[in-house]
Amino acid sequence: MSSDQPIVAHSVADLRALVSGWRRLGETVALVPTMGALHEGHVSLTKRVRQEANRVVVSIFVNPTQFAPNEDFSKYPRTFESDLTKLAAAGVDAVFNPAPSDMYPDGFATTITLAGPATAGLEDRFRPTHFAGVATVVAKLLLQASPDVAIFGEKDFQQLAVIRQMARDLDLPVEILGGSTIREPDGLAMSSRNVYLSDAERQTAPLLHRTMQDAGQRIRAGADIGATLDSARAAIAAGGFDIDYLEVRDAATLAPVEALTGRPLRMLVAARIGKTRLIDNIAVEA
Numbered sequence: 143m144s145s146d147q148p149i150v151a152h153s154v155a156d157l158r159a160l161v162s163g164w165r166r167l168g169e170t171v172a173l174v175p176t177m178g179a180l181h182e183g184h185v186s187l188t189k190r191v192r193q194e195a196n197r198v199v200v201s202i203f204v205n206p207t208q209f210a211p212n213e214d215f216s217k218y219p220r221t222f223e224s225d226l227t228k229l230a231a232a233g234v235d236a237v238f239n240p241a242p243s244d245m246y247p248d249g250f251a252t253t254i255t256l257a258g259p260a261t262a263g264l265e266d267r268f269r270p271t272h273f274a275g276v277a278t279v280v281a282k283l284l285l286q287a288s289p290d291v292a293i294f295g296e297k298d299f300q301q302l303a304v305i306r307q308m309a310r311d312l313d314l315p316v317e318i319l320g321g322s323t324i325r326e327p328d329g330l331a332m333s334s335r336n337v338y339l340s341d342a343e344r345q346t347a348p349l350l351h352r353t354m355q356d357a358g359q360r361i362r363a364g365a366d367i368g369a370t371l372d373s374a375r376a377a378i379a380a381g382g383f384d385i386d387y388l389e390v391r392d393a394a395t396l397a398p399v400e401a402l403t404g405r406p407l408r409m410l411v412a413a414r415i416g417k418t419r420l421i422d423n424i425a426v427e428a
């Protein structure tokens with residue numbers, strides 16, 4: 143594995159020049175969109191796409207349009223130098239780190255309008271403008287980097303569904319892959335936002351995953367989904383969380399389900415502890 147520093151492209155023009163140089167050599171390109179503050183989850187996505195393409199580009203851009211005014215845009219962790227060190231160790235070829243004014247020049251006026259999985263009643267109920275911001279910036283990144291393949295984490299399960307739907311609907315010439323969720327040893331899903339947790343909250347946080355696993359097991363064994371979710375919600379609330387949602391949905395469409403269907407299901411949670419909002423999800427196969 144190379145530990146050369148990745149090439150850093152700061153502008154769309156630099157990124158395009160880099161990618162077209164590779165393309166002239168017949169090389170294929172993978173894109174891993176991120177907001178930086180990188181952890182093992184992000185690194186795992188770069189390793190997964192390394193198997194699919196000759197060149198791996200990671201974008202680092204804290205996208206202002208996917209944060210609501212009351213959210214954490216200004217305090218979102220920014221750790222560019224240590225991100226570069228991690229990406230060098232992972233053998234990533236290039237980092238795209240555009241300025242907000244490059245992504246959203248004066249007069250920018252276009253937003254993608256979404257239905258389908260983006261309006262499933264999960265994240266969208268609590269962050270109504272979020273997915274329009276995500277889809278628009280991801281569409282831009284895909285058009286800027288023109289990768290053969292792009293990867294998104296299952297950690298943000300609804301986001302992955304939204305992006306798959308957008309790529310299909312807009313005939314974007316890219317293969318969208320999902321990467322499995324990387325967890326801390328105690329089960330907490332890695333997230334750039336975990337640094338917001340106090341020590342006590344960090345101790346409590348694995349309750350989310352533990353409770354979902356327990357509920358998933360009971361549902362697979364035939365327990366009623368509604369009743370099982372009610373007791374799981376009670377357990378999570380008793381740990382000190384305020385729950386936004388805990389639901390079981392069809393994994394492909396995110397439509398509500400009331401019983402095992404024979405199709406893959408997903409259990410998804412969002413809950414707040416102190417000032418931190420955590421999301422997670424697990425498979426509940428039939």
Ligand code: AMP
Pocket residue numbers: 175176177178182183184186187293294295296297298321322323324325331332333334
């Ligand atoms: P973010 O920087 O949080 O926007 O995440 C960038 C990408 O990394 C998204 O596709 C996320 O779904 C993915 N990701 C975030 N956390 C994890 C994790 N724990 N395991 C795998 N992928 C993740």
